[in-house]
Amino acid sequence: MNHMKHDNQPDQKFLTKVAFLDSRQRERLVPPEELIGQMPIQKNHTLLDVGAGSGFFTIPMAESTSGKVYAMDPDERMLSVIADKAKEKGLTNIEPIQDYIENLSLQNNSVDFAMASLILHEVSSLTKALATIVEVLKPGGHLLCLEYEKDDLIIEGPPMSIRIGSEDLEKVLSLIGFEIVKKTKINDAIYTVLAVKKNK
Template identity: 85%
Template sequence: MNHIHHHNPLDQKLLNKIAFLDSRQREQLIPPEALISQMPIQKNHTLLDVGAGSGFFTIPMAESTSGKVYAMDPDKRMLSVIQDKAKEKGLANIELIQDYIESLSIPNSSVDFVMASLILHEVSSLTKALTNIFEILKPGGHLLCLEYEKDDLIIEGPPMSIRIGSEELEKALSSIGFEIVKKTKINDAIYTVLAIKKEQ
């Protein structure tokens, strides 16, 4: 009998995922501090990181504001990783939320800046997710989406079928009422779209 696979394969998978999420390779790909520092975030802003994962963006976001940072992820093990990192860095302004974007309940018009990094291709309804984010944002608040381009030449990243191309994302954002501020290609595979909820 083969006893090699005695440990829980799920745990190993999770550890691998965390290792990947935190890897230097990703740091070189998108230094999170650099990206955050370019964003319209002020010292007293309330921020939300949807699909926070291992806190790749949550931690630098929490360092960039004295306000509250919501870290939302459906996986409570990921949230505990963020909790540990926050403790390590002495950050007390992070609030953990175990939920999906589509059902996220944060008061309407209460958040200044939302980060949605490599999460929108995983939602069950893009329209519902973006509408929810739109409602949570204050008028004048921003949303930064970071996604893989839908380009058959790019192998790395999620399956092509679930990717959201930048044009599709821009259309979806516009149809909900966002105004596109800026679109940036981070590298061959990844782009960002910065959108604003216009003041009425």
């Protein structure tokens, strides 16, 4: 029996959102496979995609490891989209988690690499969200954050009031137990910060 088939057909608004997420992120970013390929991910690593959305990064992450990939998103329909994509590609190592990052209930020190792509500006508390991620990461585990720069010249993206400037993000990461590995400007609007969890 196929559990992914829902009687209630997804509404048009939701389908448009999925198409928008996939196309806009593809336009704005380097190919996700390329970005993932540059990351310190090994073949047996356990990965976490925070705010996985339509699986833009989840799928290439699952292709880069034989370990488990947790796809976390509060929207059950997004997780259903990821499940369909995974099935299409024959990927069996993705485990969906329907929740918000602040409630993440994975085992401490169990994840090798986490990704938070264009999601941190939506959390209620940046410190709490990042502290949750640092707990589930193994010492020496990496976190890659993608966010919109807080720059008045950049119109595109979320409202300026909720954006997280790269310097602010680096500050919070450093305070809660991360060491900054590198910061990259993907384009005018989006930057990435790669950080590693310090060994206590």
